Amino acid sequence: MDLKGLQSKFYIAIILSFFIFVPMVLSAFYVESLAILIGILFFGSALFFIVLYMTLKSMLKPMIQMEKATNEVASGNLSFDESGEMGELSQSFDQMVSSIHQLIQKTNGLSDEVTISSDELSLVIKEIRDISDRVTDSIRQISNGSISQTEQAKESLGAMVNLQETISEVSEKVLNLSNVASNASEEAEDGKGYIDQNIDQMAMINESVHKLAKFIEKLNSQTSEIDNIIEVITNISKQTNLLALNASIEAARAGDHGKGFMVVADEVKKLADESEQSANQISSIIHEVNENALQAVDYTKVLTAETDKGTSVANDTSKKLLNIIDSIQHISSEFNTLYELSNTISNHSTNVSELMNQTIQISEENTIEVETVAASSEENLASMEQMQEMSDRLNRHAKDLRLYVSQFDRTKQFKLGLSLPTAYHGWMGALVETTKKETLKHEHMDTLFLTSKNASEQHRDMREFLDADVDAVVILPHDDSVTPLVEEAYSKGIDVLILDRDLNTSKYTVYLGGDNEETGRGSAEVLVDTLKQEKGEVNGRIIEIKGVQAPISDIRRKGFINMIEKYPGIELVASEFGDFDREKAYKVTKRLLKEHHDAEFVYSHDDDMTMGIVRAIRDLGKENEVRILSCAGMKDVYKMIKNHERPKILVSVTYSPTMGATAVDFMTKYLEKKELVGNWTKIDDKKYIIPGIKVTERNIEKHYDPNAKW
Structure with missing residues (x-):
C-alpha cells in the first residue's frame, strides 16, 4: 500500500462516519422511542468505532513496519529487505537505505583517504617545518653575520682612515727622502768632480815621479861614468906619480945635470899626488851621490808604486762613486715612483672608504631586511605549527568518522x-x-x-x-x-x-616480514667479497646507522655482526640510530664521519636513510673515500647503483x-x-x-x- 492508498482509506473512513452520524442525528428528531434512539446511537457508535479501528489499524501497520525498519537502520543494519504492505513507501525506504549504504561506503573510502592524506599532510608539514626551522636558523645566522659584517666594515673603515693618514705620512716622508736623494746625487756629482781632479793630479804626480826616477837613473848612470873617468884620472895620476918617481931617480943619477929635471919631477909628483887626492875626493863624493841616487831611485819606485796605487784607488773610488750616483739616482727615481704610488693608493683608499661607507649602508639595510625576513619566517613557522595542529585534528576527526561510520556497515x-x-x-x-x-x-x-x-x-x-x-x-x-x-x-x-x-x-597470531637477519648478513657478505677482491685481505673501518629501537634493528645488526666477527680486520668504529629518517641519518652520519675521518664504509639499515647518508658524505667531500652497504630496494638507490654514482653503493638487499x-x-x-x-x-x-x-x-x-x- 502506498501513500495514496492510505489517503483513500482516510477519505472512505470520513465518508462512512458521515453516513453513520447523519442518520443518528436525524433519528433523534423522528424517533420517539427513547429505547430505539439509544439503540440507534449505540449501534451507530459501535459501527463508527469499528470503522475507525479498522481504518487506524490498516494505517498504523505500515507505520509500525516503518518504525521497525528505521530502528534497524539506526542500529546500523542496512542489509534487510522490507516490502509488503508499505508498497511504494517501502520501495522509497529501500532506496533510501541503499543510498545510505552507498554513502557509507563512499564515506568509508573517503575517510580512509582523508585519514591517510591528513597523516601524509601532517608529515609533509613536519618536513616543511623542519626546513623552515633550518631556513630560519640560516636567516638568523645571516642576520648575525650581516650585523657582524657591518661592525667589521665600520672597523675596516676606521682602519682605512688610519691607513689614509699613514699613507699621507709615508707619501710626505717619501717626498722628503726623494729630495734628500736628489741632494745626495748632486753632492755625489760634485764629489766625483773633485775625485776626477784628484785623479788628474795623481796622474801628473805619477808622471813627474816617473820623470824624476828616470832623471835620477840617468844621473846615477852619469855618476858611474864620472867614477870611471875619475878612476882613469887616478890611474893616470898613479902612472904620473910613478913616472915622477922614475924621473927623480934618473935626475939623481944625473947629478947636477938632473937637478932641474928633479925639480920638475917633484912638481909633477906633487901634481900627481894632488890629482890622486882630488880624484879620491871626487870619487868619494860621487860614491855618496851614487848611493843617494840609488836611495832616490828606491824612493821614487816606492813613490811611483804609491802614486800608482793612489791613482788606482782614486779610479776605483771614482767608479764606486759613479755606482753610488747611479744608485742614488735610481733610488731617487724609485722614491718618485713610490710617491706617485702612495698618491694613487691614497686616492684608491679614498674610493675604498666611500665604497665601504656604501657597503655599511647597504649592510645595515640588508640587516633590517634580513631581520624582517627572519620575523616573517618565524611567523611562517608559527603558521606551519597551526597547520600542523589543524592537520592533526583533521586526522583525528577523519579517524573518528571512519570508526563511527563503520558501525553502520554490517554487510x-x-x-x-x-x-x-x-x-x-x-x-x-x-x-x-x-x-x-x-x-x-x-x-x-x-x-x-x-x-x-x-x-x-x-x-x-x-x-x-x-x-x-x-x-x-x-x-x-x-x-x-x-x-x-x-x-x-x-x-x-x-x-x-x-x-x-x-x-x-x-x-x-603470526609474524610476517622480510628476512632481517639475511639483510644484515647479505650486506656483510658483499663487504667481505669486495675487500678480498680489492686488498687481498679483509680489513676496514665501518660506521653503522641503525633503524629504530626495536627487534628489526637488532636482527639486522645480528646478521651483519655475526658475519664480520669472522674477520678481525673489520672494525665497527661507531653505531647509532637513524630512526629510519632521512634527515636524522644525514645529521648523525655527518657527525660520525667527522669524528671517525678514516672510516671507509657506512652500513645503513634502510635505503631511505641511505639517501641522507649520501648527502652527508657529499657535503664532506668524501665521495671517493666512503662506500655504502644498504637494504630495502628503493628506486633512487637502484638508480645510483646502475649509474655508478658516488659515493658508491655496493649493495641494496631487497626488502619488499x-x-x-x-x-x-x-x-x-x-x-x-x-x-x-x-x-x-x-x-x-x-x-x-x-x-x-x-x-x-x-x-x-x-x-x-x-x-x-x-
Missing part, C-alpha cells in the same frame, strides 16, 4: 584493523600505497586503515580497534611500546599479525615494500580458513618470511625499474 564478513606508520615517500610510502590498493580488492572485508606518525598515535589507533570489535589486526609497530596493546587484543580473541618489526612477546599488501592477503586467507599460500616462506606456525635478494652492479638491470613509484 562485510570481517572487520580488519590495519595500523601502519605514516609515510608519503620512500620504502614506507610504497608500503602504505600498495597496502591501500590491496584492501580495495577484498570487498567482503571492512578494513579500518589508520596510519600514525608516532607510537602514541598508534596506541590510540589500537585502542580504537579494540573498541570497534575488529576480528583481526595487522600492525607494523613504531616500537616496542605498543606490545601491551597487542597482547590485550590477542587475549580478547582478536587475531594479530605483526608486520616487519617483531615484538618481544609471544601473544600474537609490498609486504603490507601481502599481510592483508595473508590475514584474509587466514580468517576465511583458506590455504596459506603466497610469496612467503613458512618458518614455523607463527613466523613467515619474505626472502630478500642482494642487488649489486652485477644484477641491477633485473631489478631497476625507472617507472616504479618507489
Whole structure:
C-alpha cells in the first residue's frame, strides 16, 4: 500500500462516519422511542468505532513496519529487505537505505583517504617545518653575520682612515727622502768632480815621479861614468906619480945635470899626488851621490808604486762613486715612483672608504631586511605549527568518522584493523600505497586503515580497534611500546599479525616480514667479497646507522655482526640510530664521519636513510673515500647503483615494500580458513618470511625499474 492508498482509506473512513452520524442525528428528531434512539446511537457508535479501528489499524501497520525498519537502520543494519504492505513507501525506504549504504561506503573510502592524506599532510608539514626551522636558523645566522659584517666594515673603515693618514705620512716622508736623494746625487756629482781632479793630479804626480826616477837613473848612470873617468884620472895620476918617481931617480943619477929635471919631477909628483887626492875626493863624493841616487831611485819606485796605487784607488773610488750616483739616482727615481704610488693608493683608499661607507649602508639595510625576513619566517613557522595542529585534528576527526561510520556497515564478513606508520615517500610510502590498493580488492572485508606518525598515535589507533570489535589486526609497530596493546587484543580473541618489526612477546597470531637477519648478513657478505677482491685481505673501518629501537634493528645488526666477527680486520668504529629518517641519518652520519675521518664504509639499515647518508658524505667531500652497504630496494638507490654514482653503493638487499599488501592477503586467507599460500616462506606456525635478494652492479638491470613509484 502506498501513500495514496492510505489517503483513500482516510477519505472512505470520513465518508462512512458521515453516513453513520447523519442518520443518528436525524433519528433523534423522528424517533420517539427513547429505547430505539439509544439503540440507534449505540449501534451507530459501535459501527463508527469499528470503522475507525479498522481504518487506524490498516494505517498504523505500515507505520509500525516503518518504525521497525528505521530502528534497524539506526542500529546500523542496512542489509534487510522490507516490502509488503508499505508498497511504494517501502520501495522509497529501500532506496533510501541503499543510498545510505552507498554513502557509507563512499564515506568509508573517503575517510580512509582523508585519514591517510591528513597523516601524509601532517608529515609533509613536519618536513616543511623542519626546513623552515633550518631556513630560519640560516636567516638568523645571516642576520648575525650581516650585523657582524657591518661592525667589521665600520672597523675596516676606521682602519682605512688610519691607513689614509699613514699613507699621507709615508707619501710626505717619501717626498722628503726623494729630495734628500736628489741632494745626495748632486753632492755625489760634485764629489766625483773633485775625485776626477784628484785623479788628474795623481796622474801628473805619477808622471813627474816617473820623470824624476828616470832623471835620477840617468844621473846615477852619469855618476858611474864620472867614477870611471875619475878612476882613469887616478890611474893616470898613479902612472904620473910613478913616472915622477922614475924621473927623480934618473935626475939623481944625473947629478947636477938632473937637478932641474928633479925639480920638475917633484912638481909633477906633487901634481900627481894632488890629482890622486882630488880624484879620491871626487870619487868619494860621487860614491855618496851614487848611493843617494840609488836611495832616490828606491824612493821614487816606492813613490811611483804609491802614486800608482793612489791613482788606482782614486779610479776605483771614482767608479764606486759613479755606482753610488747611479744608485742614488735610481733610488731617487724609485722614491718618485713610490710617491706617485702612495698618491694613487691614497686616492684608491679614498674610493675604498666611500665604497665601504656604501657597503655599511647597504649592510645595515640588508640587516633590517634580513631581520624582517627572519620575523616573517618565524611567523611562517608559527603558521606551519597551526597547520600542523589543524592537520592533526583533521586526522583525528577523519579517524573518528571512519570508526563511527563503520558501525553502520554490517554487510562485510570481517572487520580488519590495519595500523601502519605514516609515510608519503620512500620504502614506507610504497608500503602504505600498495597496502591501500590491496584492501580495495577484498570487498567482503571492512578494513579500518589508520596510519600514525608516532607510537602514541598508534596506541590510540589500537585502542580504537579494540573498541570497534575488529576480528583481526595487522600492525607494523613504531616500537616496542605498543606490545601491551597487542597482547590485550590477542587475549580478547582478536587475531594479530605483526608486520616487519617483531615484538618481544609471544601473544600474537603470526609474524610476517622480510628476512632481517639475511639483510644484515647479505650486506656483510658483499663487504667481505669486495675487500678480498680489492686488498687481498679483509680489513676496514665501518660506521653503522641503525633503524629504530626495536627487534628489526637488532636482527639486522645480528646478521651483519655475526658475519664480520669472522674477520678481525673489520672494525665497527661507531653505531647509532637513524630512526629510519632521512634527515636524522644525514645529521648523525655527518657527525660520525667527522669524528671517525678514516672510516671507509657506512652500513645503513634502510635505503631511505641511505639517501641522507649520501648527502652527508657529499657535503664532506668524501665521495671517493666512503662506500655504502644498504637494504630495502628503493628506486633512487637502484638508480645510483646502475649509474655508478658516488659515493658508491655496493649493495641494496631487497626488502619488499609490498609486504603490507601481502599481510592483508595473508590475514584474509587466514580468517576465511583458506590455504596459506603466497610469496612467503613458512618458518614455523607463527613466523613467515619474505626472502630478500642482494642487488649489486652485477644484477641491477633485473631489478631497476625507472617507472616504479618507489
